[in-house]
Amino acid sequence: SHPGWPAKLGPVRVAGGTVTVRPVRMRDAAAWSRIRTADRAHLEPWEPSGEGSWNSRHHISSWPSLCSGLKSEARKGHMLPLVIEVDGEFCGQITTGNIVRGALRSAWIGYWVSKEVNGKGVATAALALGLDHCFGPVGLHRVEATVRPENLASQAVLRNVGFREEGLLYKYLDVDGEWRDHKLVAITSGEVQGTVVDRLVRAGRAAWA
Ligand code: ACO
DSSP states (O other): TTTTTOOOEEEETTTEEEEEEEOGGGGGGGHHEEEEEEEOOHHHGBOOOSSSOHHTTSSSHHHHHHHHHHHHHTTSSSSSSEEEETTTEEEEEEEEEEOOOOTTTTEEEEEOOOOTTTTTTTHHHHHHHHHHHTTTTTSEEEEEEEEEETOOOHHHHHHHHTTTEEEEEEEEEEEETTTEEEEEEEEGGGSSOOOOHHHHHTTTSSOOO
């Protein structure tokens, strides 16, 4: 009922495999819980703090309510809660949130990818697909992201798809148990020549599958 939801994005091929993006679903519980629990050390320094222990928050039984909450926000047009797959296997999430229409037509985007497939272009490809979707079917004008200055890998991902730095947000978000400064980066639709994926392909970072 909202433009751009639900959506299947890709495929795009990168070093890690064939990347596709699709809506979250109830049967993601086991894969989500297994990866989020195993990869705690890889994820926790960069993720918003939550109630309770990491393991209880990521228990398989936590997924149904999380997933139905995300889907409800998606049906209202507020979010695009998507899963990243590599060769058909769940390996992370890419979420667009705070979708605002009217004269702003803006949202934020965030993502994580399992440690197993890190450093193989998966997040870059998923973010490019997500941006093209936001600027195309969803009809947004601006997408922003916030990232800790210490998160060099995520800053490389953002830079490689064309995000610009706009400033530093002082003690912006409760991450890993403390208020953390974040860099604010953004991209507007007019800054994209063709599509973001096209640009990755031209740069030799990805191929159409
Ligand atoms: N220093 C500098 N650059 C680095 C480092 C490092 N320590 N580690 C990796 N990189 C670079 C890589 O070289 C690559 O850039 P390049 O293509 O120019 O060489 C880039 O970071 C990684 O690109 P991908 O392979 O596409 O990314 P990947 O699939 O490995 O996912 C991600 C990166 C999402 C940051 C992953 O490591 C992850 O999930 N981390 C934990 C959670 C997280 O940080 N999420 C992002 C929060 S911020 C946000 O959502 C806006």
